[in-house]
Amino acid sequence: MKKAGAVIIPTIIAAFIIGYMLFRVWDDLIVAVQSATxxxxxxxxxxxxxAWFLRGFRYQYILEKLLVRINMWLSTACIYVSQTANLIVPARLGDLVRLLILRHEVDATYSKGLSSLVVERFFDIITIAILGAMALPFALNMPEWFSTVIAFTLVLCFLFLIILFAFGKLSSTNKYINLVLNLLNEVKQASLGLYATGILGVSSIIIWLTDSAICWVIAMMFQQSIPFIIIILAIVIGNLVKAVPLTPGGVGTYELAVALTLEVSGTPAAIATLIAVIDHLVKNLITLAGGIVSLYVFGEWSVDLLKRAFSKGLDKGDMV
Known part of the structure; x- marks a missing residue:
């Protein structure tokens, strides 16, 4: 019952947010839709x-730094499946599916799988925060909390880097402390070399500019000439808000944040709402399609593995 509630309640919240957004501009929606190309x-x-294959390339590189050798098709499929799971499972717990896939396909330890996730998430978060900080001066009349959220995110990233440098090479006789220290050491190994930081930094920037381009193209579908820098800021705010796991896949919270940013910048409310909803819908449908194809490629074992992961969770004894 608790597990069902953990999925149903966030889904209801997401549906309520989307419903409210559409209801408040309902009278203008038909006109906006009719103007679309x-x-x-x-x-x-x-x-x-x-954009998904760009993510696959970056993830493949992260795993190679951890001495886990896979091709780009497999790395992309891993991301597809985990992100598809995130559309259903709350709190982004679907990401842990990658650990199971990597263990099955290339016998990678759960520790390396988790380290690869941390590296990927870190570069995603710090990249969108930096892009947001660069875009903010070009956006007028933005709410003060935008800059607060971006600054807070940058501070957290800076603190994480300090922790990596301070504890990345330590060890402990305590089993659980040593697991954490080993994780930090693997994250450092995969990301903090000069060349690795450059590759991951540049690829992350390209990934998020590409992600912003999707929203920009959808804006053009409604004949909206929104400056690309504003689109970047909308995507940044949307993803930072989405990082708070209130709903599966950030559905509802993402749309609300993106629409608010576009609306404040001068985009009509109805069109801003449609851009935000369609942008996330396209991304989620491609995610779902890619996840289904990836499950088919991996085979029936992956479906069974997903069911076991969601019903019982990972076996803590294996996570070494």
Whole structure:
């Protein structure tokens, strides 16, 4: 019952947010939809698929730094499956599915799988925070909490780097402390070399600019000439808000944050709402399609593994 509630309640919250957003601009939605040029959706889908393979390339590189050798198709499929799980499982726990896939496919330890996730998430968060800080001066009349959220995120990233440098090479006789120290050491190994930082930094910037381009193309679908820098800021705020795991996949909270940013910048409320909803819908549908294909490629074992992971959780005894 508790497990069902953990999924149903966040889903209801997401549905309520989306419903409220659409209801408040309902009278203008029909006019906005009629002005749309649907062909832009094709371009948005193509860019979205490209963005996934860019993520696959980056994840493959992270795993290689941890001495886990896989091809880009497998690394992309890992991300597809875990992100598909995140559309259903609350608190982004779907990411842990990657640990199971890597263990099954290439016999990677859970520790290395978890370290790869930490590195990927760190570069995602610090990249969008930096892009947001760069975009903020070009955006007028933005709420003060935008800068607070971006600054807070940058501070957290800086503190994490300090922890890596301070504890990355230590060890302990305590089993659990040593697991944490080993995790930090693997994260440091995968990300803090000059060359590795450059590759991961540049690829992360390209990934998030590509992600912003999807929203920009959807804005053009409604004949909106929104400056790309504003689109970047909207995507940044949307993803930082989405990082708080209130709903599965950030559905509802992401749309609300993106629409608010676009609306404050001068985009009509109805069109801002449609851009935000369609942007997230395209990204989530591509995620779902890629996840289904990836499960088919991995085989029936992956479906059974997902069911076991969601019903029982990872075996803590194996996470070494």
């Amino acid at each position: 649907p062909s832009y959706l094709i371009l948005a889908v193509v860019i979205c698929v490209l």
